[in-house]
Amino acid sequence: MSLRPILWILAFATLWVALVGPTLDGWYAALIGVGGAVGIMAALQRNASPDRPILRPLAVLRSLPYAASQAIGGGIDVARRAFSPSLPVAPEMIRYRLRLPPGPARILFVNITSLLPGTFSAQLEDDEVTVHLLADTGDTEERLRELERRVAMSFGLSLPS
Numbered sequence: 001m002s003l004r005p006i007l008w009i010l011a012f013a014t015l016w017v018a019l020v021g022p023t024l025d026g027w028y029a030a031l032i033g034v035g036g037a038v039g040i041m042a043a044l045q046r047n048a049s050p051d052r053p054i055l056r057p058l059a060v061l062r063s064l065p066y067a068a069s070q071a072i073g074g075g076i077d078v079a080r081r082a083f084s085p086s087l088p089v090a091p092e093m094i095r096y097r098l099r100l101p102p103g104p105a106r107i108l109f110v111n112i113t114s115l116l117p118g119t120f121s122a123q124l125e126d127d128e129v130t131v132h133l134l135a136d137t138g139d140t141e142e143r144l145r146e147l148e149r150r151v152a153m154s155f156g157l158s159l160p161s
Contacts (some may be wrong), residue, residue, distance in 0.1 A: 005038060005042065007057055007058055008037070008038045008042075008057050009034060009038055010057075011057030011058060011060070011061050012033075012034045012037045012038060012057065013030070013034050014061060015061070016030050016033060016034055018064075054104070054155070055104075055154055055155060056154060056155065056156050059153050059154045059155075059156065060154045062153075063150045063153065063154055066150060067112065067115065067150075070115050070116050070117065070147075071115040073116075073117045074114075074115050074116055074117040074118070074119075076117075077117035077118050077134070078117075078118070078134070081118075081134060081135075087135075088135045089134055089135055090134075090135045090136065091132065091133065091134060091135075092132075092133045092135070092136050093122065093130055093131070093132055093133070094130070094131050094133060094136075094140060094141075095128045095129070095130055095131075096128060096129050096130075096131055096141065096144050097127055097128050098127050098128065098129060098148070099148060099152075099159040099160055100148055100151060100152060100157065100159065101157070104155070105151055105152060105154075105155040105157055106124075108151055108154075108155075109129075109147065109148055109151045110124050110129050112147065112151070113129065113131060113144065113147065116140075116143050116144070116147060118133055118134040118135060118137065118140075119131050119132070119133055119134075119140065119143075119144075120132040131144070
């Protein structure tokens, strides 16, 4: 028997507790939610292939603190710029060449790019995403590369250098 379903159960149960809290209220909903998520992951696993990878629950859990810190940092950055006229707001658009293969990993990357402080993914075209910046801080490409690396890790993919 594979350990993967057990890892999925642990990952989704941990996520449930993180979102709802360590309470037994609504345990039946947790069983349905976690059971449904594990069932979906099992179905996806059966249909997985090199060109259609699936998320790896433990890798996703390892990336959650990073994602949460970036989302909170992004919210704080936008709020500071809105309420402090001394902070620069110099909108700019950049093009970022993706290393992720087309498919779910690339779509996830484009969607969560907007969680990075001062960024918003505006358009995906071929192997490039256009990213709107509130102000260029000089480290945007480095932050996008780190996010892309973490998304690849969550799907068990390796990126070209």
